[in-house]
Amino acid sequence: MGAVRVKRAFKYRFYPTDAQAAELSRTFGCVREVYNLALAARTEAWTLRQERINYNATSAMLTAWKKTDELAYLNDVSSVPLQQALRHLQTAFANFFGKQAKYPRFKSRKKSRKSAEYTTSAFRFRDGKLTLAKMDQPLDIVWSRLLPEGAQPSTVTVSQDAAGRWFVSLLVEDPAVQPLPATGTAVGVDAGLDHLLTLSTGEKITNPRLERRDRTRLARAQRELSRKGSGNRDKTRRKVARIHARIADRRRDTLHKLTTRLVRENQTIVIEDLTVRNLLKNGRLARAISDAAWSEFRSMVEYKAQWYGREVIAVDRWFPSSKLCSTCGKLHPVGPHSYGRACLFGGRPPGSGGGVPHDLPVLGSLVRRVEQSTPWRKSSRRTAPGPSTATPCG
Numbered sequence: 360m361g362a363v364r365v366k367r368a369f370k371y372r373f374y375p376t377d378a379q380a381a382e383l384s385r386t387f388g389c390v391r392e393v394y395n396l397a398l399a400a401r402t403e404a405w406t407l408r409q410e411r412i413n414y415n416a417t418s419a420m421l422t423a424w425k426k427t428d429e430l431a432y433l434n435d436v437s438s439v440p441l442q443q444a445l446r447h448l449q450t451a452f453a454n455f456f457g458k459q460a461k462y463p464r465f466k467s468r469k470k471s472r473k474s475a476e477y478t479t480s481a482f483r484f485r486d487g488k489l490t491l492a493k494m495d496q497p498l499d500i501v502w503s504r505l506l507p508e509g510a511q512p513s514t515v516t517v518s519q520d521a522a523g524r525w526f527v528s529l530l531v532e533d534p535a536v537q538p539l540p541a542t543g544t545a546v547g548v549d550a551g552l553d554h555l556l557t558l559s560t561g562e563k564i565t566n567p568r569l570e571r572r573d574r575t576r577l578a579r580a581q582r583e584l585s586r587k588g589s590g591n592r593d594k595t596r597r598k599v600a601r602i603h604a605r606i607a608d609r610r611r612d613t614l615h616k617l618t619t620r621l622v623r624e625n626q627t628i629v630i631e632d633l634t635v636r637n638l639l640k641n642g643r644l645a646r647a648i649s650d651a652a653w654s655e656f657r658s659m660v661e662y663k664a665q666w667y668g669r670e671v672i673a674v675d676r677w678f679p680s681s682k683l684c685s686t687c688g689k690l691h692p693v694g695p696h697s698y699g700r701a702c703l704f705g706g707r708p709p710g711s712g713g714g715v716p717h718d719l720p721v722l723g724s725l726v727r728r729v730e731q732s733t734p735w736r737k738s739s740r741r742t743a744p745g746p747s748t749a750t751p752c753g
Contacts, residue, residue, distance in 0.1 A: 367531065372527075373525050379494055380525075386436045387473040389433050390440050390475050397420065401417070414449040421433075475517050484529075507531060536667070538667055545625060546629065548628060549631065569650060570649075583595050584596060614655055618656065618663055619663060622664055626670065627672060631674050632674060633657075633676065
């Protein structure tokens with residue numbers, strides 16, 4: 360079996376000159392305009408004529424748009440980011456028709472992410488210096504970490520966040536990403552709010568509650584923003600965005616360190632298939648759940664496990680983990696409302712005390728089922744082992 364080649368994005372901050380910032384801002388605006396025009400054309404064609412327009416048709420439209428007086432300014436920027444915008448729209452429609460996403464939405468000048476993607480024909484990368492099309496000078500990049508030796512970017516994405524920071528992301532092949540040696544260990548992970556994670560080993564990961572730390576500063580800045588007129592509003596808006604960016608950066612850093620450690624130390628990671636979208640409907644817990652970033656944690660674990668040859672198992676959300684006996688792992692038919700009663704099989708029911716948190720025996724039971732290769736994974740709705748009374752707890 361040949362070595363797996365993993366393409367990895369390395370993101371850096373850079374500081375453009377005034378001319379470069381103006382050029383990139385024009386490019387962002389043109390990318391947004393082309394995307395919206397193509398989306399409107401495809402929507403109109405389907406609504407009026409039941410006709411599907413693909414990427415090739417929108418590319419021909421782009422050529423025609425550039426020849427008009429109203430859209431002649433599209434010729435002032437590199438054509439590659441504009442073509443990439445059409446490709447992204449094609450991908451969005453493919454995901455929609457594949458029932459993987461909602462219908463594509465128009466990009467907003469104020470709310471949408473500002474970005475432009477360049478392929479190899481639109482940039483030059485030599486001796487550690489990156490020069491984009493339509494620019495005379497290379498970007499002033501802060502190389503916070505080294506690229507893989509001899510790496511050549513296949514695509515470059517330039518973006519600007521709401522706080523006004525500029526970033527460049529280079530997509531390269533990383534030969535350092537290889538499957539790790541097998542460990543033979545499995546760990547169950549239970550996400551929560553009091554503790555960010557509870558592991559089947561008994562370890563509890565403290566919830567840093569990063570949003571709560573800056574909540575006072577954020578509230579003060581938001582009140583100031585609501586009072587500002589048009590003069591200083593943009594300055595105050597960026598102040599609010601910087602606080603949000605600080606929270607997001609620290610949260611992302613915490614999750615990266617945590618998920619990397621879990622993937623390196625364990626061969627199999629068992630997580631719960633939480634429907635975070637529905638959980639956020641709880642008005643009292645929505646802020647805390649969003650701050651915990653359970654979805655981002657799962658996403659990181661899954662792609663890192665794929666990189667390093669690990670396995671992630673998502674337990675079906677209907678699996679009756681709360682009814683499992685703490686001692687024998689059998690299904691407790693009475694239910695979680697009877698915590699503290701004696702197990703029908705002779706063991707201790709969930710939540711019966713003794714200083715042992717309910718999460719630990721449940722996670723331990725799930726991990727034992729992984730080691731025994733019991734087919735209870737997320738394969739079908741309500742898949743779970745049936746109760747058995749043949750053998751009591753021993």
